[in-house]
Amino acid sequence: MEEVRRPRGRPRKPVLLQAEPGLARLGLHERAVQRLRGLIVGGELPAGADLVETDLSAALGISRTPLREALKLLAAEGLIELRPNRSPRVTELRSGDVAALFEAIAGIERATAELAARRMSEADLAGLRALQTEMEAHHRAGALAPYFALNHRIHGLIVAGARNAPLKDAHDALHARAELARRRALGRRSRWDESVAEHRAILEALEARDADAAGRLLLEHVTHTGAALLAGLCPPAATDAA
């Protein structure tokens, strides 16, 4: 009982972190937030895992004080859940949560698309079109991994194109939680063709400065994505955890 303790919950991962390169001279709590967020959405800290302050602080090489500040912030983002006098736990997404999450993202991205149609510069649009071209090349080549990366960047560019910090912040927070579900979804390939076509239509609406169309198309795109993800999520696991 001395090498690994697991008093309750599921097996604890030996995290082993720190050794940040020359990134930024930020506060420790901020670095801890970024690190932990990456570990959670990356799956290293699986849903339902207990986050024991002592263990985590040792693994991160910091004391409990900045770690606790980081945990509070992650809880505000919805990535973990705090319970009084209990170890925080990585949020376990129920299917209902995922549906709500994509409803919210869809609504927010529609708003950003409408604003972006009016506000994106020609350079922004050129960049977007370049990414679209690249994405279609990967699509033809059947390269799935780069497609996801580009997809992420494209959505990010549209959100940024809205020039609206509150919407961007809200979107980013929700997007991180959505990633939690995305990585568990099966059959992601099924909607690939559709998705690429939808992206093309969205781009064309933006280039036409057609705010209504861009917003509507992006809303539908995200809604479809969420539905497909949910469909790939539900069959294996009934209603909640995998």
Next chain:
Amino acid sequence: MEEVRRPRGRPRKPVLLQAEPGLARLGLHERAVQRLRGLIVGGELPAGADLVETDLSAALGISRTPLREALKLLAAEGLIELRPNRSPRVTELRSGDVAALFEAIAGIERATAELAARRMSEADLAGLRALQTEMEAHHRAGALAPYFALNHRIHGLIVAGARNAPLKDAHDALHARAELARRRALGRRSRWDESVAEHRAILEALEARDADAAGRLLLEHVTHTGAALLAGLCPPAATDAA
């Protein structure tokens, strides 16, 4: 130099808080968040005020540790700004920020209205109609204060009617920041008639389960509100602080 220190920034308010009634046995940091949020949106802690940890913790009757956790959370909400090795400061809203804020709120409320049109129960709608009737009575009577309270409750009911936690959370956070601006706006009476009429139209769209109309009307309503607020905000102060 011993009774009140003001080494930099503007005069420091002697806050004098604590003495929470029998509300809830929550963590101190949570209570501090609620207390400080109330003080900020209520104007007791004015925009630009320095929040010195030592003074605040003494005023709240807690130590710096939970206070710092509370400050981090308020910063995530955008109510205060943290600067490295400096006292946090109550966020000073520039007019551009206010415009962006209302764009975001409008987009989010539209999404909630569309969902609420499909999901609100008949009881929900009855409650909403009762509030509308009450609001119109106050309108006829010329009672401005209760109108604002009811306005707040009505918007809250619609957002809650969407049955979407992420949208509600995002909305609440943005709404708190919007309150910051609202209390500084002049000529709020000008749009009173319009606003009541718009609320009636929104209610009717919800009762007709017309999601598109409800969403569009609420979007426009919030947009108009933001524009009116901005108009009452800009003339006195050029671009930023009052």
Next chain:
DNA sequence: TTTTCGTGCTCTGCATGCAATTAATGCTAA
């Protein structure tokens, strides 16, 4: 008089220590 450098103080950032609460464990009794 204006600018620059030095000095001291205040405040933040982080680490550590202590008390309270909780869950697990083993014992006792029916």
Next chain:
DNA sequence: TTAGCATTAATTGCATGCAGAGCACGAAAA
């Protein structure tokens, strides 16, 4: 064997202590 209870270990919540960074003030030089 099982239910109930006391004990014990572990973990959170909070307070405090200490080092470093930054600003203000003042002195000295141009």
